[in-house]
Amino acid sequence: MTRFFYQLGKTAGPALRKAKWLWSATTAPEAESIAAEQAAGADLAQVVRQQRRLCADSDVLELLNATGKTLLRRVRDKRRTFEFICLAGDKPEAFCLPGGFVFVSRAMIDLCDRNADQLAFVLSHEIAHILQGHAMQRMISGAVLSGVGRAGAVRYTAAAGVLRTLGIEFLTKAYSRQQECDADEMGLRLAMAAGFSGQAAIGVFEKLAALERPNGTLKYFATHPEAQERITALRRLLDQRQKRLQSGHGTST
Numbered sequence: 001m002t003r004f005f006y007q008l009g010k011t012a013g014p015a016l017r018k019a020k021w022l023w024s025a026t027t028a029p030e031a032e033s034i035a036a037e038q039a040a041g042a043d044l045a046q047v048v049r050q051q052r053r054l055c056a057d058s059d060v061l062e063l064l065n066a067t068g069k070t071l072l073r074r075v076r077d078k079r080r081t082f083e084f085i086c087l088a089g090d091k092p093e094a095f096c097l098p099g100g101f102v103f104v105s106r107a108m109i110d111l112c113d114r115n116a117d118q119l120a121f122v123l124s125h126e127i128a129h130i131l132q133g134h135a136m137q138r139m140i141s142g143a144v145l146s147g148v149g150r151a152g153a154v155r156y157t158a159a160a161g162v163l164r165t166l167g168i169e170f171l172t173k174a175y176s177r178q179q180e181c182d183a184d185e186m187g188l189r190l191a192m193a194a195g196f197s198g199q200a201a202i203g204v205f206e207k208l209a210a211l212e213r214p215n216g217t218l219k220y221f222a223t224h225p226e227a228q229e230r231i232t233a234l235r236r237l238l239d240q241r242q243k244r245l246q247s248g249h250g251t252s253t
Helices: 001-023 031-049 058-072 106-111 114-132 134-139 143-149 157-165 177-193 199-210 227-246
Strands: 083-087 094-096 101-105
Touching: 001 199, 031 101, 058 083, 058 101, 058 114, 083 094, 083 106, 094 114, 101 106, 101 114, 106 199, 114 134, 114 177, 134 177, 134 199, 143 177, 157 227, 177 199, 199 227
Parallel strands: 083 101
Antiparallel strands: 094 101
């Protein structure tokens, strides 16, 4: 895995190196940092696009983009841009890259029964990782920096070979437990602010957990906080919000 991050750092090349510098410089203008993050993410997203087959189902893409646009109307920082990309394949997954690139598999959308409320939480969780800086922190930390520090010309072939061997599982298991929980909370608030059902978030985790039961085919929570832990936290947040609304002190996100 260390070798993978080294190659990924080489792939992003100058874009990721510049983004790392700007994130480390406390005096760097925030707008410039955001632009550098977007450029680095675009380089990395190109590698994913090269190695993964994209979904071409117009109905699925319409649902994905419509749900994403509804969420983005509630994102306060309009300097950031986002793109939602649907992957083909039979594995439910969702992940993001720095700069606003959100990938979700058709299998994940189908797992959500193509329900906009459940899909909204999946997307808002990934949006939260980007807005909270988790996606960028992952790319510029640890072994990635060793690759960035030695990066030469921008080439995609090296990282593409590693991606072909290892897949892109690193994108879904590199966050800390606290980062996942923070993204759950912010994602829930964002989805509800956009008019989606908060209860739908619980439904997503229940479905993912069901796939992990004996004889199940998914090992999602092997690298994420346990489903029940996250469901309990989401229910607590929903209860707190309901109490605020009943007391007349509801707040917007």
